[in-house]
Amino acid sequence: MARRARAARNRRSAPASSPASPHIRRVLPHVDMLDESQLEKLDAQVDWIIQDVGIAFREDPEALRIWKNAGAKIDGDIIKAPADWIRSLCAKAPSQFTQLARNRERSVTIGGENQVFAPIYGAPFVRDLEGGRRYGDIEGFKKLVKLTYMHPNLHQGGFVICEPCDVPVSKRHLDMLLAHMTLSDKPHLGAITEMSRAQDSVDMAEIVFGKEVMDRHCVILGNVNTNSPLLVDKVVTEAIRTYCSRGQGIIVVPFILSGAMGPVSTTASVTQAMAEALMVCAFSQLVREGAPFVLGNFLSSMSLKSGAPTFGMPEPVVSNYVIGQMARRAGLPLRCGGSLTASKIEDAQAGYESADSMHSTMLAGANYVLHAAGWLEGGLCTGFEKLVMDADRLGSYQKILDQGLDMSEEAFARDAYEEVGPGGHFLGSAHTMRNYQTAFYEPKLSNSENVESWEETGSKDMRRRAHERWTEMLEHYQTPPIDEALREELEAFAARRKKELPDAWY
């Protein structure tokens, strides 16, 4: 209890936007759905894909040169490598690492028993209850960065919380980096769409952290998708060469819509994802031994009616649990899942699907969860209401993970039974008085009032309450302290690069 009381004190004394813990330190045991023989069978197929099917590395001759120098046999652009060699390279990647934040109190550890939640990534559209659905813009993007900074249940900023579509594609990474670096002091990702943009990301991170710190620590990561099936293009290898060569991290995510980019089977698709990710992990360790690597997995089911991807469905739920176990077995940090839904708005469908998706993500042990909040419409749209609704639920998952079942003597409450007999009540018992303030997670957006009170205050549904919450949060936003010289240097860098770069919309 002393620990909890201290935590409660810390919460009171810290600014409202500061989390009790910068990330989740899981005490809850992991969920293992497969036994050893099943895992071996899956890993045998992973090895078979690596050795006998092979994975192509395209568009980046330098990547093939790196493989060749390491002794790989290359057939055209396809590499079929001994699985034990690939796995021994993967073993050089750290099983967990810390990403420093500008505010060191917000640094996060990714891997092992640590779990980190970050918002949606990459949606071209945004939606809110008053403004409706529209293209994302830089003003909206900044609001989303601020909300992510302020929300205690989001540990890391992600990067493209929405696409700022009013800024040329060639320049928007600079505005996004500047926003993350100055409007927030949480850790975040960098750009990957083009090698020079990745380079700008790492260069700006160096302005924030200094070369010495960056040489020894991870301060920024890129997040890339393989081109499933079995294809790694230059976006991936160039990002790795840019981030990892500077000792920075890379998250590599095979995105597999079962039946399209992988066989119409969860089992096969998971092994394929694992094979693709391990091959890229091995490549990252050839670029720089010990570079932080996060093994990603994004498996989607499909509607037979429309062919559209579906979310929160049993197949990806099962895949979350399975990949969690496989990643632990491989000793690599895992990114999977999120609060995913195909719903266009924050209705019950969004709630059900996001919760099933995120419950399995959480239990499965995902170490870094992009899309943990704000995802609508299969990822095409960032919902302002959805962001704070999801984040509210993340607090529940955090409590499950970092408290589990309390086995302390106080939790057994024997004195309460000595005080309260059969048919009595515990409302005023000494044990209740000692513990009630920290006993329950208090969500901000769940309404548990009776129907009369709820009606008296306007019969507001969760979506309406969420709208009020994020608009109120923004009213209370305060820029986190930043050294003025640092801010000016970042702004000058971005301004210079924007001048150098042509306006391009692709």
Added chain:
Amino acid sequence: MARRARAARNRRSAPASSPASPHIRRVLPHVDMLDESQLEKLDAQVDWIIQDVGIAFREDPEALRIWKNAGAKIDGDIIKAPADWIRSLCAKAPSQFTQLARNRERSVTIGGENQVFAPIYGAPFVRDLEGGRRYGDIEGFKKLVKLTYMHPNLHQGGFVICEPCDVPVSKRHLDMLLAHMTLSDKPHLGAITEMSRAQDSVDMAEIVFGKEVMDRHCVILGNVNTNSPLLVDKVVTEAIRTYCSRGQGIIVVPFILSGAMGPVSTTASVTQAMAEALMVCAFSQLVREGAPFVLGNFLSSMSLKSGAPTFGMPEPVVSNYVIGQMARRAGLPLRCGGSLTASKIEDAQAGYESADSMHSTMLAGANYVLHAAGWLEGGLCTGFEKLVMDADRLGSYQKILDQGLDMSEEAFARDAYEEVGPGGHFLGSAHTMRNYQTAFYEPKLSNSENVESWEETGSKDMRRRAHERWTEMLEHYQTPPIDEALREELEAFAARRKKELPDAWY
């Protein structure tokens, strides 16, 4: 695949309302969050409550006489019994049993690797999108029985799907029994609020099944709450004496709002629930050795703002996983959880909370899940839309449980990789063509269309789609076949009893 193809064929040839499987046969491994030493510590407290704190049996002298005859020491009305004796009595209850349905194809097995879903129980109010919130009535009740009968993902009918408040309390059990027995052919529960009503339930079940069948099989069960903390009143013991003495089943559920009916601690409350349920289980076995018993658990967290119970929160989620493990250890079938929410309507809050509650219920291995569909407003209100929305999600849980990860050769899809190379796609591959029709769960109420299509068809949220679905279902309702003589005998019994009983509203 042969098994699956057969199942698919069966689905096609059977009437629309007939489930592929009458209940879930779980292949997914159980989720164990506690290790042996933690379980021992919890069980030690269970034993301590049974032995040293004691549990009161009140209002039913016959119950005390039964305990006394068995050799229990009674202090006033409190029984403190040797825990090993209580546990040895509990060991006489079956670890699983089959409840016969009028249509034997719908009989369900409760316990072991079997999981059975049933709708909400006991709400005085109903709500639907057009009619709003109102007291439940017998017309609404009949509609809910029909919908439960028709929905393939609800395996058992429960009983008080809503309170038919327009029928006197003294008589409504007869109308409810008649509805379950004639409008559906799924198995269901009986009344418990008064001993004579329990008796009517068992007597009507005997009309349906005959004395010989009832002597050898469970055909009806009662569901009762203990009067937590540590108090068992006559509703419980009389129901047990009525149901179990005829070889029928009883579900006993300590309902504990942590901080009121138990200490403000999940750990303590779970041990208390276990102690209460085991004591009642032991009593049921004194009444009739081998009587089917289901160990219930209903643990709720609380809002500090209002004192109201909250649902889908981390504390009851953790308790679901913990009680699941404890029930398996005790070798008793478990009832816990459900699709629970404090929301007044089918908004995102309802979706999130119901999914987190039900995901943990499902994974925890609950063998019988009352409130699996239709629950709103902390159980005060049955939602017509909520019923079909929840039930739609139950199909996803069923797939997770009874398929898990497919480890067949076909699921590994090696031929697909031999057909499709790096950068290709699997859409038309032979493996996809063989498997796509059964690869994905197809929910009826999740919309995965793109935003343009969704808007063109009216921008309907899930609640509106659910309204359309249940009204359409009712239009297609057909009474399941029933022997006319049987129907007349049931109707005559109900009519006679209604004549004998006074109108009473309590």
